[in-house]
Amino acid sequence: MIARIRSLPAWFRISARDPNRLVYMILAATALLYPTVVQFVNPEQSITLINIAADAGVYVLMAIGLNVVVGFAGLLDLGYAAFFAIGAYTYAMLASGQLALTPAHHAVHLPFWLLIFVAVLVAASAGALLGAPTLRLRGDYLAIVTLGFGEIVPRLFRNMSDWTGGVNAISAIDAPLLPFWVDGPWDGGVPFAFVRDLKFSAFQPIGYYILMALLILICIILVTNLQRSRLGRAWMAVREDELAASAMGVNTRNVKLLAFSIGAAFSGFAGCYFGAKLSSVSPENFSFLVSVTVLLMVTLGGMGNVPGVIVGAIVIYFVQYKILGDLPHWTTAIAGGIGLPDKTVSALSDLATNLNFVVFGLILVVTMLLRPQGLVPSRQRQEELTKGTHGGELVDMRGAS
Amino acid sequence: MATVVGALRQTRVALSGQLGAWVFYGIGIAAFVLLILPRIFQNPVLFLQTLVFGLTDGALYALIALGYTMVYGIIELINFAHGDVFTIGGMIGILLFSLLGLVPNKAASVGLLLVPILIGITALTMLITGVINVVIERVAYKPLRHQPRLAPLITAVGMSFLLEGIMFVWHGPNFVQAPDLLPSARFSLLGANIDTRELIIIVVAVGLMLILNSFVEFSKLGKAMRATAQDRDAATLMGIDIDRTISVTFFIGAALAAVGGLLWAFYYGSLRYDTGFGAGLAAFTAAVFGGIGNIQGAVLGALVIGLVRAFNDGYGSATWTDVIIFGILILVLTLRPTGLLGMRVPEK
Numbered sequence: 137m138i139a140r141i142r143s144l145p146a147w148f149r150i151s152a153r154d155p156n157r158l159v160y161m162i163l164a165a166t167a168l169l170y171p172t173v174v175q176f177v178n179p180e181q182s183i184t185l186i187n188i189a190a191d192a193g194v195y196v197l198m199a200i201g202l203n204v205v206v207g208f209a210g211l212l213d214l215g216y217a218a219f220f221a222i223g224a225y226t227y228a229m230l231a232s233g234q235l236a237l238t239p240a241h242h243a244v245h246l247p248f249w250l251l252i253f254v255a256v257l258v259a260a261s262a263g264a265l266l267g268a269p270t271l272r273l274r275g276d277y278l279a280i281v282t283l284g285f286g287e288i289v290p291r292l293f294r295n296m297s298d299w300t301g302g303v304n305a306i307s308a309i310d311a312p313l314l315p316f317w318v319d320g321p322w323d324g325g326v327p328f329a330f331v332r333d334l335k336f337s338a339f340q341p342i343g344y345y346i347l348m349a350l351l352i353l354i355c356i357i358l359v360t361n362l363q364r365s366r367l368g369r370a371w372m373a374v375r376e377d378e379l380a381a382s383a384m385g386v387n388t389r390n391v392k393l394l395a396f397s398i399g400a401a402f403s404g405f406a407g408c409y410f411g412a413k414l415s416s417v418s419p420e421n422f423s424f425l426v427s428v429t430v431l432l433m434v435t436l437g438g439m440g441n442v443p444g445v446i447v448g449a450i451v452i453y454f455v456q457y458k459i460l461g462d463l464p465h466w467t468t469a470i471a472g473g474i475g476l477p478d479k480t481v482s483a484l485s486d487l488a489t490n491l492n493f494v495v496f497g498l499i500l501v502v503t504m505l506l507r508p509q510g511l512v513p514s515r516q517r518q519e520e521l522t523k524g525t526h527g528g529e530l531v532d533m534r535g536a537s
Numbered sequence: 538m539a540t541v542v543g544a545l546r547q548t549r550v551a552l553s554g555q556l557g558a559w560v561f562y563g564i565g566i567a568a569f570v571l572l573i574l575p576r577i578f579q580n581p582v583l584f585l586q587t588l589v590f591g592l593t594d595g596a597l598y599a600l601i602a603l604g605y606t607m608v609y610g611i612i613e614l615i616n617f618a619h620g621d622v623f624t625i626g627g628m629i630g631i632l633l634f635s636l637l638g639l640v641p642n643k644a645a646s647v648g649l650l651l652v653p654i655l656i657g658i659t660a661l662t663m664l665i666t667g668v669i670n671v672v673i674e675r676v677a678y679k680p681l682r683h684q685p686r687l688a689p690l691i692t693a694v695g696m697s698f699l700l701e702g703i704m705f706v707w708h709g710p711n712f713v714q715a716p717d718l719l720p721s722a723r724f725s726l727l728g729a730n731i732d733t734r735e736l737i738i739i740v741v742a743v744g745l746m747l748i749l750n751s752f753v754e755f756s757k758l759g760k761a762m763r764a765t766a767q768d769r770d771a772a773t774l775m776g777i778d779i780d781r782t783i784s785v786t787f788f789i790g791a792a793l794a795a796v797g798g799l800l801w802a803f804y805y806g807s808l809r810y811d812t813g814f815g816a817g818l819a820a821f822t823a824a825v826f827g828g829i830g831n832i833q834g835a836v837l838g839a840l841v842i843g844l845v846r847a848f849n850d851g852y853g854s855a856t857w858t859d860v861i862i863f864g865i866l867i868l869v870l871t872l873r874p875t876g877l878l879g880m881r882v883p884e885k
Binding site: 210268275284288291431487500503504 | 545546613614615676677680681684685686687688690691692694695696697698699700701702703705706709710810814818821825856857859860863864866867870871874
């Protein structure tokens with residue numbers, strides 16, 4: 137009994153020392169309770185809210201993936217949206233009527249569950265293809281090469297309109313279907329049905345929500361294992377000092393290539409889901425804005441820390457869609473409430489509508505200047521930043537054991 | 538995969554010397570002979586017209602590219618926000634003109650005063666934009682100077698977004714019209730229809746570059762800039778104020794970009810918050826092509842990029858122009874990161 141009472145503060149101490157654990161628990165609880173809570177709190181809008189959460193998951197996936205590239209291996213990728221586009225277009229081409237309109241003349245409708253692996257493979261190969269010749273470049277040159285790649289890919293999809301429909305987008309993309317053996321016993325009003333008639337549609341987004349939660353869970357497990365593996369340690373070594381890492385026998389080229397491909401794979405994964413959920417894919421969905429948004433999520437959350445970037449992704453998505461989305465209404469309401477003239481009210485409301493870029497830019501700059509370790513820092517990273525391995529001073533090793 | 542990478546490394550080593558420069562010239566001459574020469578005979582007027590467009594674009598890109606290359610030369614930072622400094626310079630210029638009552642679509646009756654007004658407002662725009670850029674450097678980049686290289690780069694990306702955001706709040710998503718102030722008289726040169734504005738832009742850009750060149754070559758501050766670029770620590774020991782030198786570099790870069798922004802607005806008639814993103818990337822490609830850190834290289838690269846853009850718009854298809862320019866960027870960075878005339882940068 138006494139032991140049990142004592143163990144409680146111990147648990148808190150561990151949580152305080154390692155905030156990751158706490159963050160994971162909060163995230164898991166939120167993910168589990170969100171659909172239910174939403175239905176009680178705001179029944180009219182519950183479908184929209186669950187939809188938004190399922191969309192936010194796309195960014196969570198991408199943030200986890202970009203974290204492998206930027207956070208673990210220290211390679212700045214400014215064209216991350218390109219792999220997202222590649223994943224989405226892979227799914228869109230192979231799971232819609234689009235190919236019937238192309239010189240191939242035969243529509244292909246492969247199932248989602250197969251294509252998600254195909255999309256991952258295609259995106260990872262694209263990452264390897266881009267990475268192989270460029271990863272030996274210095275970090276800032278690599279960033280610009282990836283930026284160029286990220287600008288080229290959507291333009292290719294737009295210009296090759298014979299195959300991709302160009303600016304007209306590919307629409308009416310298949311939704312995922314559950315295999316019959318999952319559908320079977322739960323379906324058709326069986327009394328013990330867990331979710332009645334689980335389908336993937338925009339009007340009933342709970343299916344997408346569950347799918348996304350599962351995908352994110354799988355990705356977290358994968359990435360955490362990678363981080364703790366030999367490969368993960370090699371990534372950190374390359375990030376800190378490539379020369380020293382290669383002297384210690386790390387094959388820096390392969391290690392960096394793997395980081396790049398794995399990061400691209402996550403983006404392809406997210407792209408495939410994105411295409412299926414939105415049911416339409418157009419080149420405008422993959423602009424530089426997407427790449428910067430994901431970079432912002434990773435930076436804000438804490439580079440190199442998986443729960444951190446998830447928190448970052450959720451926070452940024454919430455800021456973008458809820459706060460910035462509602463700001464014009466609030467502004468109008470408040471400004472109108474205190475009796476400002478109509479002209480001022482509408483001007484303020486316009487101002488609030490246009491704040492998007494400013495807020496994003498500010499968050500990125502301020503985070504880099506004031507809290508470069510992010511909201512939920514990884515302990516290692518924080519020590520490096522505060523003790524300054526790059527400032528020219530020697531690191532004090534006495535407290536580092 | 539390993540053999541591909543090995544072959545690439547060998548190619549890069551082979552291309553890093555004088556041979557690489559000859560390969561560049563060879564590709565350029567081959568592209569000219571194969572793609573453009575036949576069309577000169579088909580339609581010499583169109584060729585001349587496109588050439589003038591290309592030179593004008595090249596002059597505008599050069600004004601932006603100089604800022605990228607000078608900043609990179611001195612602190613090895615890809616100043617991602619520079620393209621947006623260019624746009625904001627143009628917008629500030631338009632604002633100053635409108636304060637004088639010179640607004641678009643209204644006949645301006647300034648007569649002979651036009652030249653002093655143009656020069657005065659341009660100088661003021663250069664000053665304001667330069668100060669803005671110096672403040673950006675002091676606030677956002679200076680504290681991160683000793684951080685790993687990616688930290689200031691990410692900050693610069695954020696700064697680019699912040700500047701675009703400020704312009705978005707200021708003018709919204711619409712194009713900002715510029716007053717039509719540059720004297721526009723069309724005349725015929727060997728059958729091609731040439732605008733005096735194109736000549737003015739080329740002359741102004743060339744003049745500014747000559748001034749910049751003599752400043753960097755002969756003035757004391759220019760000498761300090763070159764010394765800082767070569768070896769910052771040694772320059773400090775020689776009594777050079779590094780912070781001031783870096784500020785001067787940012788000031789000059791922004792002042793040139795501001796002139797570029799104004800001329801761009803006069804020539805194309807308008808600016809938008811994201812004009813600088815595309816123009817900045819093209820100018821950055823130019824700087825990389827010429828060899829980033831090298832002033833003459835940036836001008837040469839800008840000329841090439843301007844011509845590539847104009848000739849692809851004229852003879853090819855405009856939708857592919859950006860793809861071609863970014864393709865050039867990737868190829869140059871992959872195969873010869875030092876560019877055409879670049880300084881020898883060790884691969885760290």
